[in-house]
Amino acid sequence: MKPLILDRDGVINKERDDYILTPKDWIPIKGSLEAISKAKSQGFYIIVVSNQSALGRGWMSIEDLNSINRKMQSTLAKFGGRIDAFLFCPHNPADNCDCRKPKTALLDSFRLRTGINYKDCPFFGDRISDIEVAKKIGARPILVNSGKANSNPPPDILVYDDLATAMQETVFNQTT
Ligand SMILES: [Mg+2]
Numbered sequence: 018m019k020p021l022i023l024d025r026d027g028v029i030n031k032e033r034d035d036y037i038l039t040p041k042d043w044i045p046i047k048g049s050l051e052a053i054s055k056a057k058s059q060g061f062y063i064i065v066v067s068n069q070s071a072l073g074r075g076w077m078s079i080e081d082l083n084s085i086n087r088k089m090q091s092t093l094a095k096f097g098g099r100i101d102a103f104l105f106c107p108h109n110p111a112d113n114c115d116c117r118k119p120k121t122a123l124l125d126s127f128r129l130r131t132g133i134n135y136k137d138c139p140f141f142g143d144r145i146s147d148i149e150v151a152k153k154i155g156a157r158p159i160l161v162n163s164g165k166a167n168s169n170p171p172p173d174i175l176v177y178d179d180l181a182t183a184m185q186e187t188v189f190n191q192t193t
């Protein structure tokens with residue numbers, strides 16, 4: 018399996034200050050679904066890893082999250098794409114769990130279950146915490162500016178306007 022790892026909010030869909038709690042709140046960023054679908058057609062195994070603290074805060078139920086994911090999958094399917102694995106931290110930050118990014122338990126346990134190898138695989142995120150996770154698991158971090166603005170990205174990190182541009186420059190230009 019050739020993994021490609023994505024954060025969700027601010028990368029695939031637009032970030033909202035008041036959280037994404039219903040399918041109606043989930044609005045894809047221009048070009049992101051086409052890019053994921055193209056990667057899928059090139060044989061990538063698409064993993065989304067996401068902090069969903071609205072669950073732990075009691076603002077959203079697991080059924081709400083499942084219905085948001087169903088909308089993501091059905092919208093992606095129109096472009097021929099699919100998310101293969103959706104890993105999420107359901108905790109409140111105050112829980113101090115092991116799985117909330119920038120911790121790595123979600124991806125570590127997935128690797129133990131599947132034997133997947135993250136070495137140098139692309140990892141797209143909009144926050145420094147995503148970059149930290151990517152570095153810890155040996156993936157290749159790529160920052161996008163379509164979500165939370167990062168005023169001071171680490172100088173060694175590639176930064177692009179959005180996922181479509183980032184994947185064009187770092188994935189598709191390499192494999193074609
Ligand atoms: Mg994000």
Ligand SMILES: [Zn+2]
Pocket residue numbers: 106107108114115116117
């Ligand atoms: Zn957690």
